[in-house]
Amino acid sequence: MSREDYEVVIGLEIHAELATKTKIFCSCPTKFGGSPNTQTCPICMAMPGTLPVLNEKVVEYAVKAGLATNCTISKDSKNDRKNYFYPDLPKAYQISQYDKPLCEHGYVEIDTEHGKKKIRLLRIHIEEDAGKLNHDEFAGDSLVDLNRAGVPLIEMVSEPDISSAEEAEAYMRKIKSILEYIEVSDCKMQEGSLRADVNVSVKKKGDTKLGTRTEMKNMNSFKSIERAIKYEVDRQIDVIEDGGKVEQETLRWDDVSGKTFPMRDKEDAQDYRYFPDPDLVAIRLSDEYVENIRKSLPELPESRKERYLKDYKLSEKDARLITSSKYLSDLFEKAIEVCNNPKAVNNWIISDISRILNETEMDPIEIPFDGNQLGKLIILIDKGTISTSIAKKVLEELFENPRDPEEIIKEKGWIQISDEGAIKEIVQKVLSENPKSVADYKAGKDKALGYLVGQAMKQTKGKANPQMLNQMFKEELK
Ligand code: ADP
Numbered sequence: 001m002s003r004e005d006y007e008v009v010i011g012l013e014i015h016a017e018l019a020t021k022t023k024i025f026c027s028c029p030t031k032f033g034g035s036p037n038t039q040t041c042p043i044c045m046a047m048p049g050t051l052p053v054l055n056e057k058v059v060e061y062a063v064k065a066g067l068a069t070n071c072t073i074s075k076d077s078k079n080d081r082k083n084y085f086y087p088d089l090p091k092a093y094q095i096s097q098y099d100k101p102l103c104e105h106g107y108v109e110i111d112t113e114h115g116k117k118k119i120r121l122l123r124i125h126i127e128e129d130a131g132k133l134n135h136d137e138f139a140g141d142s143l144v145d146l147n148r149a150g151v152p153l154i155e156m157v158s159e160p161d162i163s164s165a166e167e168a169e170a171y172m173r174k175i176k177s178i179l180e181y182i183e184v185s186d187c188k189m190q191e192g193s194l195r196a197d198v199n200v201s202v203k204k205k206g207d208t209k210l211g212t213r214t215e216m217k218n219m220n221s222f223k224s225i226e227r228a229i230k231y232e233v234d235r236q237i238d239v240i241e242d243g244g245k246v247e248q249e250t251l252r253w254d255d256v257s258g259k260t261f262p263m264r265d266k267e268d269a270q271d272y273r274y275f276p277d278p279d280l281v282a283i284r285l286s287d288e289y290v291e292n293i294r295k296s297l298p299e300l301p302e303s304r305k306e307r308y309l310k311d312y313k314l315s316e317k318d319a320r321l322i323t324s325s326k327y328l329s330d331l332f333e334k335a336i337e338v339c340n341n342p343k344a345v346n347n348w349i350i351s352d353i354s355r356i357l358n359e360t361e362m363d364p365i366e367i368p369f370d371g372n373q374l375g376k377l378i379i380l381i382d383k384g385t386i387s388t389s390i391a392k393k394v395l396e397e398l399f400e401n402p403r404d405p406e407e408i409i410k411e412k413g414w415i416q417i418s419d420e421g422a423i424k425e426i427v428q429k430v431l432s433e434n435p436k437s438v439a440d441y442k443a444g445k446d447k448a449l450g451y452l453v454g455q456a457m458k459q460t461k462g463k464a465n466p467q468m469l470n471q472m473f474k475e476e477l478k
């Protein structure tokens, strides 16, 4: 059989760290990047006799995420202990949720090459993050940092509805964008705020029974998720084609070698010996509580997109790209407020800004300048103070060292030459230096004009006003 005879089945368990100020069961700060073990207390270090108290914001944020993904909110929920031993988990159990998660049975829609597709969510539950082990390869030992222990997480478990690496990426991007819009997580993947366990299996086309899955833990970049899925699909098909059986196991994806490696056999629920946490009360939510959160939900990406199509006449593709990130979309709206030129803002975002984001693998949240600065840059172009080619340099400067665009062009001496006398001088100089092009132009080769303008631009380091140059050359060549 060939590869085309197989179908791919994928389910994602996405973990998002919630953007609460304090941890889930104590009042330690959750801020990323502190010195090791400076954001800890007896509770998150699991000292004997300490008791957890649930942070209400965690429930609110999880309910928000549930409502934004069309889930049913459980009015009656609880916390359970998931028992396992690992050095980054001082209690030797994680407080999570087992049979009564806060949110169940939702869905999100993704765009695929065959149109829209619903990916169902089985559940969203709340739990605490573990600490972090730092391995010292030289000394050969490991040090534990418990700053992350007790940082609140939601785990969003999808149904196995995803059929390709591309769909997995689209789904993860959709979840990321929703969580950003409702402001429950900063979703910084490089800081581990958003990561996914990726479950993959293959089956023969038409088979109703799912194949055996493997699970790749803690993936935190779109690129590695895509590579890992493609690798794992090929590996599983090879195993089956060779007459073997895929083992159910937990794998580690190695980005350098581009391969997966077994980590351990897959645990079953019974290995975790779940039971209700006796130190915490049940979570009961009133209808009113849930309705108030529903009412507080902000505009979501889909409806922003529709608004952009209508109000700014963006193309479907551009509107989707801009609204896929709350930060890009906020940048777009703020810049329009400042310069009142939606078309230009749209163009700058989808072309130059997107290109720089791609090249530098930067997430929109990391864009160092704001909509005010982008808007001012566009005003400078519209007023003719700078040319588009200079504006591109200003944009690069905004990424490097953001400040007022006007300040940048003054400092760098990038103001456009629009003085008629100065332009005439340059034109005459270029004409006298390029007799061949002049002759070509007079012989009917219009292309020669472009060359002459280019020369003038080069001599002025892109500062001459291109429209004025064009006109002046034509006049002088008459
Ligand atoms: P756990 O991994 O914690 O045991 P679950 O049994 O709930 O959790 O399944 C985890 C994920 O695996 C879910 O996202 C689910 O959609 C996905 N999944 C389950 N079976 C398969 C399968 N045969 N192939 C691919 N994904 C699967």
Ligand code: ZN
Residues within 6 Å of the ligand: 023, 026, 027, 028, 039, 040, 041, 042, 043, 044, 045, 150
């Ligand atoms: Zn603490």
Ligand code: MG
Residues within 6 Å of the ligand: 013, 197, 215
């Ligand atoms: Mg799992």
